[in-house]
Each structure stands twice: as C-alpha cells, then as structure tokens.
Amino acid sequence: MSKHPQSLRVVIVDDEAPARSRIRDLLEDCAGSFPLELLGEAASGRELLELLEETPADVVLLDIRMPEMDGLEVAQHMLKLPEPPSVIFTTAYNDHALKAFELHAVDYLLKPIRLRRLHDALTRVRAITPLRLDVLQQITPDARTHLSVQERGRVVLIPVTEILYLRAELKYVTVRTKAREHLLEESLSKLEQEFSAQFVRIHRSCLVAKAHIIGFDKEGGDGGEARWVVTLAGLDEKLPVSRRQQHIVKELGRNVL
Amino acid sequence: MTTLSACSGVIFGLNQPMASINQNRHPNLLPNFRNLGVMLRVLVIVIAMTVVAAALKSSNWYATLNQWLGISALAQPIVILSLLLLGVADRWLHKLDYPFAVAVIVAVELGIVTMVVTATSSVFIPDAPGLARSWFFTAVATLLVLAYFNLRSRMLSPALTEARLQALQARIRPHFLFNSINAVLSLVRNEPRRAETALEDLADLFRVLMADNRDLVPLEREVELCRQYLGLEALRLGDRLRVDWQVEKMPGDAMVPPLLLQPLLENAVYHGIEPSMEPGVISIHIFSDRDRVQMSLRNPYRQQGSHHIGNKMALANIRERLSLHFDAEARLQTRSSDGQYEVRITLPYVKEGK
Numbered sequence: 001m002s003k004h005p006q007s008l009r010v011v012i013v014d015d016e017a018p019a020r021s022r023i024r025d026l027l028e029d030c031a032g033s034f035p036l037e038l039l040g041e042a043a044s045g046r047e048l049l050e051l052l053e054e055t056p057a058d059v060v061l062l063d064i065r066m067p068e069m070d071g072l073e074v075a076q077h078m079l080k081l082p083e084p085p086s087v088i089f090t091t092a093y094n095d096h097a098l099k100a101f102e103l104h105a106v107d108y109l110l111k112p113i114r115l116r117r118l119h120d121a122l123t124r125v126r127a128i129t130p131l132r133l134d135v136l137q138q139i140t141p142d143a144r145t146h147l148s149v150q151e152r153g154r155v156v157l158i159p160v161t162e163i164l165y166l167r168a169e170l171k172y173v174t175v176r177t178k179a180r181e182h183l184l185e186e187s188l189s190k191l192e193q194e195f196s197a198q199f200v201r202i203h204r205s206c207l208v209a210k211a212h213i214i215g216f217d218k219e220g221g222d223g224g225e226a227r228w229v230v231t232l233a234g235l236d237e238k239l240p241v242s243r244r245q246q247h248i249v250k251e252l253g254r255n256v257l
Numbered sequence: 258m259t260t261l262s263a264c265s266g267v268i269f270g271l272n273q274p275m276a277s278i279n280q281n282r283h284p285n286l287l288p289n290f291r292n293l294g295v296m297l298r299v300l301v302i303v304i305a306m307t308v309v310a311a312a313l314k315s316s317n318w319y320a321t322l323n324q325w326l327g328i329s330a331l332a333q334p335i336v337i338l339s340l341l342l343l344g345v346a347d348r349w350l351h352k353l354d355y356p357f358a359v360a361v362i363v364a365v366e367l368g369i370v371t372m373v374v375t376a377t378s379s380v381f382i383p384d385a386p387g388l389a390r391s392w393f394f395t396a397v398a399t400l401l402v403l404a405y406f407n408l409r410s411r412m413l414s415p416a417l418t419e420a421r422l423q424a425l426q427a428r429i430r431p432h433f434l435f436n437s438i439n440a441v442l443s444l445v446r447n448e449p450r451r452a453e454t455a456l457e458d459l460a461d462l463f464r465v466l467m468a469d470n471r472d473l474v475p476l477e478r479e480v481e482l483c484r485q486y487l488g489l490e491a492l493r494l495g496d497r498l499r500v501d502w503q504v505e506k507m508p509g510d511a512m513v514p515p516l517l518l519q520p521l522l523e524n525a526v527y528h529g530i531e532p533s534m535e536p537g538v539i540s541i542h543i544f545s546d547r548d549r550v551q552m553s554l555r556n557p558y559r560q561q562g563s564h565h566i567g568n569k570m571a572l573a574n575i576r577e578r579l580s581l582h583f584d585a586e587a588r589l590q591t592r593s594s595d596g597q598y599e600v601r602i603t604l605p606y607v608k609e610g611k
Contacts, residue, residue, distance in 0.1 A: 015534065016436070016493040022443035044534055065432075067532045092439060093432035112439040 007035035008122060011051060013042045013074070014063040014090065019111065023061055023090075026118050036122065045074030046157060052078070053154045057085040059125045061109070064091040072097065072140045077148040079133050080155045086125050100139040106131065143194045147175060149182045158182060160198065164212050164232045165239065166191055168205040178234040200252065202230055203242045216241070216249045286355050288406040290343040292605075294584030295406070302402055303336045304329075310394075331373060335395070338369050363399050370395045413581060433490075433523065440493040455492055458485040462519075470515045473582065475609065476543070476550065477509030483518050483541070490526050498530050501540035508545040512607045514578045520571040521554050521600050528568060529556030529598065550604045558598035572600075579604070 010027060014020045020041050027038055039057050042048040044066060051057075060078070064071040075087050089101065089108040101108045107121055107128060146157045158175055167174045168188040175182040192199065192207055199207040214231045217238070228249050229238040241249060288295040311325035342365060343350070350358050370391050437459055444452035465482055484502075491498050522539065530537045537557040544551055572591065579587040579602070588603045 016440065017495050018440040018443035018493050019436075021447075022439060025443070025446055065531075067534050092435040111435055112442050 007037045008125070009037050009039045009056075009058045009085075010122070011039050011042065011048065011057045011060045011085070013045070013048045013060060013066075013071070015043050015066045016063075017043075019063065019090075023113065023118070026113060026115050029115050030119050030122060033119065034123065045069040045071070045077070048074060049077060049155050049157065052081060052085070056081075056083055059086045059088060059122065061088050061090055064089055064097065065093075069145050070140075070142075072136060073144050073146070075131060076133060076136050076140070076144070077146065077155050077157065079131065079136075080148055080150040082150075082153055084130065086128060087131050088121050088125065096141070097139050100135075104132075104135045104139075105129070106135070106139075143197065147182075147184060147186075149175070149184055151182075156182065160195065161211070163209055164235055165206060165208040166199065167207075176235070200248055202239060202245050202248060204244075206239060208232060208239060210252065213252060216253050286407045286410055287351060287358055287403075288410070290340065290347040290350070292584050293586050296340050296344075297585065298405075299340060299402060300336060302405065303332060303398065306398055306401075307332050331377065331391075335366075335369055335373050338373070339366060342369070359400075359403055362403065363396055366395050366399045367392055436493055437489050440489075444492075451492075455489060458489055461485055462489070465515060468515070472515075473512035473607070474515045475509060476507065476511045476513050479513055479515065479518055480504060480507065480509075480543070482516075483522055486519050486522060487526075487539075490530075494526070494530060497534070497536050498526065499536055499538045501538055503540065503542040503544075506544035508550055508606055510608050511545065511550045511604070512609060513550075513604060514575075514582050517575060517578075517602070518552070518554070520575065524568045524571055525554060525556035525598075529558060532559045533557070545606055548606045550602075550606050552602040552604075553599060555597050555599045558593050558596055 012020050012023050012027075014023070020043075024038065024041070027036060030036060039055055040051050042051050046069070048060065048062075062071040062074060066074075071089055071091075075089075078084050078087070087107070089097075089106065090111055090113065091098070091108060092111040094110075098108065100106070105128070107125070109117055109121060144160065146159050147163070148155050148157050150156075158177060162177045164176045164178065166184075166188060167176070169183075171185075172183040173186055173188050173191065175184050188205065188207065192201055195207070198209055198211065200210055201207050208230055209232070212232045212234070214233050217229050217231065218226050219229050219238070220226045227243075228241040228246060230241060231238055288298075290296070307328045308321075308325055311321050311328055315321045315324045343362065346365075350361065353361065371388065374388055374391050437455070441452050441455045441459070444455065462482065462485055487498070487500050491500075518541075522541075525539045529539065539554070539556045542551075542553045542555075572589065576589050579589060583605055586605045588601075590601045592599055592601075
C-alpha cells in the first residue's frame, strides 16, 4: 500500500457490459491490496476519449475487438493526449496481435481475466515503458477508421468517411471535411499507403476521397493549356489534377459519370 | 482438446455402424426412390444405356438416331412406370433385407417389361426385341443401376463422417466460448441464477457440438438450440441483439441436419450485430410449403472489415451436408441488398422414421 503514494486511477473500456462488470468486480478485489480508483467505464473508443478529456487516468484496460474503432486504433489516438495513460489490452482470443505484444513488451490480459494476472499487471503498470506509436502502427493491420488531431488538450476524432481531401502543406497535412479544416502532423505518402482503398492522389500534394468525387471538368487555362479539375460533394473549391495523374480521370470518371 | 475428441470421434464413427446397423438393415445401400436426385440419376443412366445400345447396333449416326428412338419408345415408359412404382413402394422396400429387396425390384422390373412389351406389340416398332431378350436387358440394366447406388452410398458414408468432422472444426468461433464464459463469470456474483441457466445452455450447446452429428434431428430441436445460443449472445450483447422469431408455421417434426441454423446465426451475430454499437435485428422465418420446408435468416449487413472467409466456410460446409443428406432436393441461397444479408434454405419435408 505504501508503494504508491497516490491511488491508481483506472478506466475500463469494453463494448460488452458483462465484460466491464467482471473487471469491475476484479478491481474491487484488487483494491484490498493496493489503492486504486475506478475513474469510469466506456463502451467505445470515442467515449473513452471524451472521458479522458475530463479526467486524466493512469491506466486504461482496453478491449481490442470493439465496433466502430478497435482497441489498437483507440490507443493510437489516445497517444495524442498531453499525458496519455498506460494501456493494458484485453482480448478474448489469440489474435495475431498477441505475438506482437510479446515482442514489444506491450501489456495484455486474456479474457476471462484472472484476478492474479490483473493484480500483477496493475502492480507493474507504473514501471512499464509507455506505448509507442510506431509499434502500434506496426501491429495494426487495417487502415484506421478515424484520424485524430490534438486541439487544446483534447483529441478530436475525424471519421475517415467524412474526409473530402487531404492536402500537404509546408509542415502539416490539411484534413478537409464538409464542416471544417484540421491540421494533421503526418506524412501524406504514409496516409496514401494506409488509405489507398478510399483515397486517390490527384496531385503531388493532394489526396481526394473517391466516394466524394462528383465529377471531372476541363477548365481552360488563361491562354495556356486546359487542365482537369475535380469537383467534390459539398465543396465549392475545385481541385486541379496534375498532368502526371491525368490517367485517374479516365479510371474514375467512368464510375462517376 | 478439440483435436482429441475429433480423433476419438473418427474411431468411434468408423466402428460403430459396421457392427450394429449394417447387419440388421441396409438403410443406405438402396437409394431413396422418392428423392428427385435419385430419379434423375436413374433416368440419365437408362438414357445413357439406350444410347450405347443404339450405337452398338448401327453403323452410322443416322441409323443410331433411328435405333435410339425405337429403343426409347420402349424404354421410357418402362423407366417412368418403374420410378412411379418404386416411389410408392419405397418405404416397404427399405424394410426388406438388401438381397431380398434387390430380387423384388428385379421381379417388378421384369413384370413391367412384360406388360409394356405385350401392350406395344401391336404397335410397329422397327427391330423390336423379343420378350426373352427384353427380360435379359432389363435384368442387367436393373442390377447395374442398383450396383451404382450401392457403390455410391458406400462412397458417401465416409464423406458423411468427414462432413461431421468438418462441421466440428468449422463451427463456433473460439472467441464465442471465451466471451461467453467471461459473460457468465460476470453474473456469478450478482445474478447466480442467470449464471446457472447460462452455463446449462452452454453445456447443451457443446454437447451437440461434440456429438456424432451424422443423423438428422427434428427441426424443433435445432431451433431450441438456436434459442439457447442466441440467449448466450444476448447475455453479452444486451440490447444490441434483437431477434425476431417467425416460426408459428414451422413443421417442428421435419428432419434436418444438426447444426444447420446455429452456424448461420453465429455468422449473423458476428457480421451483423457485433460490428455496430446500434441495435440490430436478426430475423428467422421458418414455414412449411406443401412438402418443403422453407427457412430464411436475415441480418443487417455492414460493409466493413474483412471477415468474410469464416462466413464462406460455414456456408460451404452447410451446403455440403445438405447435399449429402438430400442430394438435389435441398437448396441454400444467399443474397445481400439494402444493407440486409439473407440466407434462404429449402429442404424436403421429411419426417422421423424415414
């Protein structure tokens, strides 16, 4: 008890209520041997991020398989917080991630969780090295469902399906949705790789969402050459297609028009 | 653990039928004459035989065609009459000893041939065979057809064992077991009675999963199992899982392969309910339509992720078992539209003891 001057603040994240209640029971059992405090519970990654905005936590027990956004992705977004909590993943099955967890000393618990193992994991949580983004990205097989940016101490989630285009600026990438723009600190070429199924490069510095393309037009330059431009749903701005990428007009135009 | 029980299942499965079933009766060696697939096979075999016979008797294609028309004019009424008669007598024939049943069938065929040949003797058919030759050809053809079905059923019985094994492997995702146990553990302290029921359901489910699943079971038992399965899933998914049962017109005594619906429901939960935080409905509609049983399972379909391999495996597995049991008479179709995924199954309405 004297080991920790402060009690450990814990958050449970699982989409299944019984799974949360099971961990709650076990935490009560643990509370007998060292001080901990259950800060709250969340049924999804989004709920977790909202909860962490209000109150910082020390450790998050994070389920991997969840609807909308899986635990591995949630952990990536969480790292954008000023003081990200430690993560202990929970999972019911031996998925491929477990090997990677072992390799990179990422903490995880197999469901059904044993009191003993939870106790051990919580005891050493303050000693373990924090999660690293590159490790998480390496483990996560699928493209993310959301991008995230940090704004005034909180993490804003942007659903990938709502993004119209991504444009590289000097230091940042501009993420444009119907509602507004965000500035993202990631490289455009990595984004292009990750979202190659949904986005297409129209220009050296611009990726547009295939789903939002309404059509292609030819615009006459002032006395110069005519060039292709893309129209996106809900956006007045027209984006130029570079000469090198003109083949996409043919490839996508057929499906669009 | 699974591997171990699967292995012991093989040994058990191979020994037992030899000892107990085959000596008393021959349920599989004689085909089911009421099965559409069997009838079609008989027709195709006989037509093939007549074509060969016609080709042997003639020197060019034109003559072959002529010969064949002549032979068919005799053979087709015989086949059709035979199929009718055997269809009617099917149940009785299956009660007989196999050699005796074969003798009866040959005798019946000879009778039919005698009838047809004498009846058509007044009609001119070029090069019509005499009665003695007709008898000879009929006996040979009948024995060949029966030998074919005998061989086929011998070949299929290991396939059925195989199908059972496959069923064992393809069914129940391991994560269902662990998630369920986890859910039950959460109930133990606060709702011990619900925990008891859940464990009983889990035990029932696994009893069926590990059983010898070659024999058909009544549909109502399969449906009961599905209810237990969905009950367990509801435990952990809560409000997200909604089930709409439309089974008032279900023929509960129809015999179906065990674990016909449960794996489909498991897919429905996995692909339709789990990927969303919003509640989703799985609807199950079963009814009888004259001599068929119709089933339809629908679930929301979310275009997300890449877990289609599991679904395809389960479908292929069920299709294979359906065709082993019902040949061409059962059908399984899938389609997805408007965010809904639907599996439709059509089976012949067969009751117990057949």
